[in-house]
Amino acid sequence: MQELRRIVGDAHVLVEDADVIVYEQDGSILQAMPEIVVLPADVTQVSEVIRAARRAGFPIVPRGSGTGLAGGAVPAGGGVVVSLARLNRLLGVDYRNRTAELEPGVINLEVTKGVAKAGFFYAPDPSSQAACSIGGNLANNSGGPHTLAYGVTTNHALGVEVVLHDGSIVWLGGTVPDVPGYDLCGVFVGSEGTLGIVTRAIVRLMRAREDVRTLLAIFDSMDSATQAVVDITAAGIVPAALEMMDKTTIEAVERGAPAGYPRDAEAVLLLEVEGVREYTERALRMAHEVCTRAGARQVRAARDEQERQALWKGRKGAFGALGTLAPNYYVMDGVVPRSKLPQTMRAVAEIAEQYQVRIANVFHAGDGNLHPNILFDIRVPGALDRVIEAGAAILRACVAVGGSLTGEHGIGLEKRDYMEWLFSKDDLEAMTRVRLAFDPQRAFNPGKIFPTPVSCGEVRRAPARIPEGLWI
Amino acid sequence: MSVASDQLIDRLTSELGTDSVITDRATLEAHAVDGLVPRAVCSPGDAAQVAAAIRVCGEAGAAIAPRGGGTAVALGNVPHRVDVVLRTDRLAALVEHDDANLTATMEAGMTLAHLQTHLAQRGQLLPLDPPRPDRATIGGIVAASTNGARRMFYGGVRDLVIGMKMVLPGGEQVKAGGKVVKNVAGYDMCKLFVGSLGTLGIITEVTCKMTPLPERALTIIARDGGSTAEGSGAFRLIDALFASTLQPSAIAVLSPRAGELVRAGGPGVATAVAVEGFTEAVDRHVRDITGMAAAAGLSAEVLEGPAHERLWAAVADFPRSREGEALVRLTVPPGAVATAVDALSRVDDSPVYVAHAGAGTIWIGVEAARAATVFAALTSVAGAQHGHAVLASAPPEVKRGLDVWGSPPPALSIMREIKQRFDPQQLLNPGRFVAFL
Numbered sequence: 001m002q003e004l005r006r007i008v009g010d011a012h013v014l015v016e017d018a019d020v021i022v023y024e025q026d027g028s029i030l031q032a033m034p035e036i037v038v039l040p041a042d043v044t045q046v047s048e049v050i051r052a053a054r055r056a057g058f059p060i061v062p063r064g065s066g067t068g069l070a071g072g073a074v075p076a077g078g079g080v081v082v083s084l085a086r087l088n089r090l091l092g093v094d095y096r097n098r099t100a101e102l103e104p105g106v107i108n109l110e111v112t113k114g115v116a117k118a119g120f121f122y123a124p125d126p127s128s129q130a131a132c133s134i135g136g137n138l139a140n141n142s143g144g145p146h147t148l149a150y151g152v153t154t155n156h157a158l159g160v161e162v163v164l165h166d167g168s169i170v171w172l173g174g175t176v177p178d179v180p181g182y183d184l185c186g187v188f189v190g191s192e193g194t195l196g197i198v199t200r201a202i203v204r205l206m207r208a209r210e211d212v213r214t215l216l217a218i219f220d221s222m223d224s225a226t227q228a229v230v231d232i233t234a235a236g237i238v239p240a241a242l243e244m245m246d247k248t249t250i251e252a253v254e255r256g257a258p259a260g261y262p263r264d265a266e267a268v269l270l271l272e273v274e275g276v277r278e279y280t281e282r283a284l285r286m287a288h289e290v291c292t293r294a295g296a297r298q299v300r301a302a303r304d305e306q307e308r309q310a311l312w313k314g315r316k317g318a319f320g321a322l323g324t325l326a327p328n329y330y331v332m333d334g335v336v337p338r339s340k341l342p343q344t345m346r347a348v349a350e351i352a353e354q355y356q357v358r359i360a361n362v363f364h365a366g367d368g369n370l371h372p373n374i375l376f377d378i379r380v381p382g383a384l385d386r387v388i389e390a391g392a393a394i395l396r397a398c399v400a401v402g403g404s405l406t407g408e409h410g411i412g413l414e415k416r417d418y419m420e421w422l423f424s425k426d427d428l429e430a431m432t433r434v435r436l437a438f439d440p441q442r443a444f445n446p447g448k449i450f451p452t453p454v455s456c457g458e459v460r461r462a463p464a465r466i467p468e469g470l471w472i
Numbered sequence: 473m474s475v476a477s478d479q480l481i482d483r484l485t486s487e488l489g490t491d492s493v494i495t496d497r498a499t500l501e502a503h504a505v506d507g508l509v510p511r512a513v514c515s516p517g518d519a520a521q522v523a524a525a526i527r528v529c530g531e532a533g534a535a536i537a538p539r540g541g542g543t544a545v546a547l548g549n550v551p552h553r554v555d556v557v558l559r560t561d562r563l564a565a566l567v568e569h570d571d572a573n574l575t576a577t578m579e580a581g582m583t584l585a586h587l588q589t590h591l592a593q594r595g596q597l598l599p600l601d602p603p604r605p606d607r608a609t610i611g612g613i614v615a616a617s618t619n620g621a622r623r624m625f626y627g628g629v630r631d632l633v634i635g636m637k638m639v640l641p642g643g644e645q646v647k648a649g650g651k652v653v654k655n656v657a658g659y660d661m662c663k664l665f666v667g668s669l670g671t672l673g674i675i676t677e678v679t680c681k682m683t684p685l686p687e688r689a690l691t692i693i694a695r696d697g698g699s700t701a702e703g704s705g706a707f708r709l710i711d712a713l714f715a716s717t718l719q720p721s722a723i724a725v726l727s728p729r730a731g732e733l734v735r736a737g738g739p740g741v742a743t744a745v746a747v748e749g750f751t752e753a754v755d756r757h758v759r760d761i762t763g764m765a766a767a768a769g770l771s772a773e774v775l776e777g778p779a780h781e782r783l784w785a786a787v788a789d790f791p792r793s794r795e796g797e798a799l800v801r802l803t804v805p806p807g808a809v810a811t812a813v814d815a816l817s818r819v820d821d822s823p824v825y826v827a828h829a830g831a832g833t834i835w836i837g838v839e840a841a842r843a844a845t846v847f848a849a850l851t852s853v854a855g856a857q858h859g860h861a862v863l864a865s866a867p868p869e870v871k872r873g874l875d876v877w878g879s880p881p882p883a884l885s886i887m888r889e890i891k892q893r894f895d896p897q898q899l900l901n902p903g904r905f906v907a908f909l
């Protein structure tokens with residue numbers, strides 16, 4: 001502790017319960033008290049902190065903004081939580097080469113804000129972008145509504161500087177792609193803080209598109225809405241975003257932040273296309289036809305930016321409005337091949353029935369990425385258990401049709417025991433080899449991702465704490 | 473070597489069957505890697521047989537060189553040993569084309585051309601452009617990470633591969649990713665295997681994202697007529713393109729001699745811009761790009777149909793190894809391509825290059841005799857731009873004196889550790905990868 005204080009200064013080492021309690025949870029329902037929280041200011045301090053913590057035998061839990069939904073930043077096995085919040089500088093922007101160099105604590109939205117004037121944007125846009133950090137995005141390989149056309153975080157990360165378990169600092173990848181050797185930047189992105197700490201990154205920027213068009217389609221049945229998603233993909237339209245909300249969500253929106261959706265509709269589809277004007281006009285027309293053919297009751301296209309914002313309003317407000325339906329919700333994340341979307345949504349409805357839970361679906365349909373939000377009241381004994389069982393049943397249904405346990409939120413603590421549904425012992429053993437090649441003592445984020453036979457006694461459950469102003 | 477050749481061959485034969493293990497002189501010589509002639513060439517019929525073959529080789533301590541169509545066999549350092557060449561030619565089936573999901577799963581030995589024919593029937597394509605698509609296999613393209621000019625629009629191999637199956641050196645059959653386009657369950661093991669050049673495992677199956685066949689595709693080719701040797705007009709056009717909101721699918725700059733090679737016609741530096749998509753969007757690009765070319769002092773022409781296809785097939789084919797020649801791949805930030813090309817003309821007074829300007833990759837053909845010198849010079853050109861140079865193909869006698877991958881990457885110790893944990897016996901392509909891993 002004294003060493004940590006020497007390295008980062010007294011003010012940046014927290015040990016009192018009252019101080020560390022803020023770090024006991026992320027956006028998930030899991031919590032565990034950290035022993036120590038350290039807030040280094042630069043890469044040298046990060047390196048020294050790691051050395052000191054390892055000398056004392058403490059595990060290390062990296063933390064960005066704590067918006068993760070899988071318990072990734074929760075110190076399940078105790079140890080030192082290393083917050084990267086103070087490494088928050090946008091170091092440089094190279095418009096000619098379309099890259100930005102930044103520290104991990106930079107908030108996602110700040111990147112696009114910083115380059116928008118010059119006509120650029122940073123494509124991965126998690127709905128939590130007003131709060132989540134680039135380091136967390138890299139660790140979780142985060143997606144967002146617009147990653148359908150542009151790709152998720154890994155497709156935009158060229159290089160990362162990381163601090164390893166022994167405090168050494170090394171670059172993976174670089175300023176250009178195809179750096180000779182194994183693609184360790186690609187391996188690191190999505191490793192959920194189990195291989196090292198990112199202290200700097202080089203990411204791609206994209207040129208802002210000439211035009212953006214948005215359309216909202218209202219359906220009388222979930223089946224025809226999901227069929228429209230399949231048909232849009234099959235028709236060769238690659239929307240920038242293709243988002244869906246179900247009836248329960250519509251009810252929440254209309255109670256909480258009314259957006260003018262018909263309450264009796266079964267599903268709302270929001271589609272956005274971006275590109276040159278000639279492209280967007282044609283793509284919008286085609287999408288309109290596809291939705292109509294699939295049985296849309298009504299299709300509304302925004303005529304200007306104001307109308308466009310109005311169409312998005314309900315989608316963005318949906319998450320915050322869930323509170324009008326139930327005191328608590330549990331955010332699930334699963335993913336299926338888009339061709340299996342209709343049958344999977346039917347399976348989700350059946351599971352809701354079977355487990356007697358209410359589910360509000362609001363999700364990235366174009367990617368096949370489901371977010372069933374399971375509503376509950378934590379005060380009802382046994383309610384949370386039933387919710388977790390229902391969530392697990394949904395994930396089994398995803399896996400059964402060739403899908404996966406998580407499309408963007410990660411495995412973390414939450415889903416580590418489900419990994420065996422998807423991966424064989426040998427598959428997991430191959431991942432373990434990678435883990436140990438980076439981190440032979442499992443110093444970073446122990447107990448995450450990999451199935452662990454013993455349950456962590458330290459981990460408690462509590463309602464999720466999610467900052468205001470985020471959506472899902 | 474712990475086991476005699478005939479014993480190794482007997483065991484392979486008993487696992488795979490007589491027809492699948494070939495030992496005649498001519499076949500062995502045709503499968504030499506950098507002049508190293510293997511003792512056997514085998515063609516397993518499924519992943520289980522791949523695993524069996526690997527186990528047999530492991531017991532015998534025999535080094536394996538995995539091989540698809542052999543189009544990238546010149547890539548990499550001269551291997552320490554080659555005992556068995558393991559071909560994927562009998563693993564050539566299409567496993568599944570889920571067209572509504574825009575994904576397809578192929579066995580590793582399927583050629584790209586074969587796949588494209590199938591996909592085209594259902595209005596889709598896999599937007600990769602390796603040399604020799606009639607021979608290049610999916611597994612080989614993925615293992616060598618062979619990218620082409622359309623990467624700027626569609627992404628590269630690492631972006632398009634979403635799942636794979638592989639057999640590890642211990643014979644374990646494992647998988648990575650799946651058939652969903654968004655997936656963060658566990659480590660992204662696909663990334664580890666893309667570009668690993670057969671040094672960690674043998675890829676037996678690959679799942680990729682597909683793309684709809686464009687409604688219309690054409691090329692705007694702009695020439696400077698030889699007025700600027702280093703192509704300053706070309707780069708004025710490219711700067712204008714980058715500054716615009718247009719979205720071409722590929723940009724290739726061809727030096728005069730490369731232009732002859734790909735029969736792009738006309739003297740001087742040529743800039744080919746491919747545009748794909750809806751008809752009206754393509755027309756808009758033609759209008760704007762033709763105007764930009766004129767403003768840059770270039771004369772522009774539109775190529776459609778077979779002429780368009782021939783040009784891009786030739787551009788894709790440019791980085792293939794040729795007898796008596798070497799090939800360097802220079803990678804720099806896209807904005808530094810002009811500077812790199814300029815520096816190139818100081819290294820070689822009549823350079824043969826094709827630059828994928830949108831991606832920042834420049835392929836340079838060099839006489840074998842000058843390869844080592846030119847590679848050294850280009851390595852410093854790349855270094856000055858924070859890029860890198862790879863000697864992508866050269867005769868073995870040239871390669872022996874150097875590391876074709878350039879100076880070791882900063883994370884070499886982790887790479888070594890990974891190789892050690894996956895392939896402790898050094899069975900797979902020993903010595904071929906970076907720093908002779």
Ligand SMILES: Cc1cc2nc3c(=O)[nH]c(=O)nc-3n(C[C@H](O)[C@H](O)[C@H](O)COP(=O)(O)OP(=O)(O)OC[C@H]3O[C@@H](n4cnc5c(N)ncnc54)[C@H](O)[C@@H]3O)c2cc1C
Pocket residue numbers: 026027061062063064065066067068069071072073084104125126127128131132133134135136137138139140141142143144145192193194196197198199319408409445466470471472
């Ligand atoms: C309302 C809401 C909406 C959301 N919407 C989306 C969405 O649309 N798409 C999506 O993908 N996710 C979404 N998320 C999930 C979450 O915001 C993302 O996973 C985000 O990337 C986490 O960033 P963070 O900075 O909060 O990371 P944290 O929660 O602090 O940490 C996440 C993981 O990253 C590790 N980590 C953090 N920083 C570093 C670092 N510098 N080096 C190494 N490891 C590090 C941690 O150990 C942990 O495992 C949403 C969350 C909420 C609450």
